[in-house]
Amino acid sequence: MTGAGEEQAAAVALANYGARLAEQGDPAEAETALRRAGRLLPGHPLIAYNLGRALARQDRVEEAAECFRSAVILAPDLAPAWNNLGNCCKELMRLDESLVCHGRALALAPDDAPVRFNRALTLLLAGRAAEGWSEYEWRHPALGQAPAPEPVWDGTPGPLLVEAEGGLGDAIHFLRYASEAARRGAKVILLVPPALMRLAAVLPGVTVADRSGPRPAAARHAWLMSLPRLLGLGLEPPGGGAPYLVPPADAVEQWRRRLGEGRKVALCWAGNPRFDNDARRSLPFALLAPLLELDGMSFHSVQVGPRAGDGAGCPGLNDLSPHLTDLAETAAALAAMDLVISVDTAVAHLAGAIGVPCWLLLPFSPDWRWGAAGERTPLYDSLLLFRQDRRGDWAGVMDRVKAALETGP
Known part of the structure; x- marks a missing residue:
């Protein structure tokens, strides 16, 4: 084998090794291998594509987007690269560009369920309900869900x-x-x-x-x-953003007696860690800690799950998690609060559904249901949205939350 042939073989081996590392959950090592492969074999679309995947898994979205862009320039028929470029553009809130990219992917692979599902998420985030709901039906094959055994409802009684x-x-x-x-x-x-x-x-x-x-x-x-x-509906739910759930009255009264008088604020800082986007929607408890120094209010943790203990031993924080046995009990506890401050998890939906004031903390690229901009949502009248101005900038969000708390909810 010639020297050039040996280099090409080494590059291919490194590229394959890097792709496997990315699949196995070691994106940093994958990046190292793929960059070495790229130096040995520059201008190869699959190396650029797999490097983009390794970078995306490290949440280096802008760098990943450039790699995917290079891949589609080198190989315009590489549908997975178009799909991943569309996903990166959505994370960067370039929604029109995201839809163009997903459209290019679909032109090459019209029955690709993950592409259709990704496109649905961008359409819904952009407020395009009719197209979005239709494409959203691809979520089940995209997520590997089996169809239900019964026929689909056709609207008849x-x-x-x-x-x-x-x-x-x-x-x-x-x-x-x-x-x-x-x-x-x-x-x-x-x-x-x-x-x-x-x-x-x-x-x-x-x-x-x-x-x-x-x-x-x-x-x-x-x-x-x-x-x-x-039902032929848009993004605004039936009944608008008015409350539609009612916690048990006796449990609400018990919580009011337990929590006492004064201004009471519930805190929730993390979602389910099994959710794909949890690292972006959840925040470190340390960023909430400065709120506990504010006078004239008491703070109560309604955080459950693996991160319920993040605030253990923190002065000024009352941990309610051992008492939150189901969502009815959690709703009753929230109903006894003056304000809920939460990341995008069930607690925020629960506060909105029972009509309790809630400040919702959102990442730069939020879940589709919260829309691309604005402080209010048609989903829940009682929610106020605090959005990141830049990717990952929770500190800026918490500065605004603290300033708002100081002037009163």
Whole structure:
């Protein structure tokens, strides 16, 4: 083998090794291998593409975008590179460019479910509901979800099994659509996670069942997050942003007695770590700590899950997590607060659903439902949105939150 041939073989081996490292969850080592491969074999589209993936997994989105851009210049028919470039553009809030990129990917691979799903997320974030809801149906094949055994609901009256999906925040957001389906004549049986059973039981026109139990019989089926499309609705929910859930009155009264008088603020700083975008939506507890120094108010942690202990032993923080046994109990605790400050997780949806004032802390590229701009949302009248001005800039968000708290919620 000639020297040039040996270099090419070494480059290919390094490129393959780097791609495997990226898949195995070691993006930093993958980057090292792929950069060496790129020096040995410059101008290779797959090396540029895989380097972009390694950089994206380190949240170096602008650098990743440049790699994907190089890849599509070198190989315009490389659909995965167009898809990943579209994803990077969405993270950078270049939504029009993101849609162009996903459009190029779809022209090359029209039945690629992840591309269609990614495009849906950008369409919905951009406020393009009709197109977005249609493309959003690709989430199930994109996420490897099997179809339901029952036929899809066609809008006719009769027994309808509506099945919650996604996280608890998704379920809370979309519950009101089940009531709208009932209002239009469906006899709705709503499958929800056990943690939501007690709270969802107050929904009008809906029979609630445990998703983890035996599957009820029904003539038709609808995924909960497909109801806006099936009902022909836009992004604004039925009933607008008014409250639609009611916590147990006796539990609310107990919480009010337990927490006492004065201005009470609930804090939640992290979501479910299994969620793909959790690292961007959650924030370090240390950034919340300066709030605890403010006078004239008490602070209460409603953080549950693996990060509930982040504030353990912190003076001025009352940990309520041991008492939050389900979402009805959490809703009752929130109803006893004057204000909730939360990242994008179920707590914020719960506060909005029961009408408690909530300041929602959002990353630069938020989840589609919060829209691309603005301090208010049509989803919940009681929410005020605090958005990052730059990617990763939680410190700036918390400076604004602290200043707002000092002048009163």
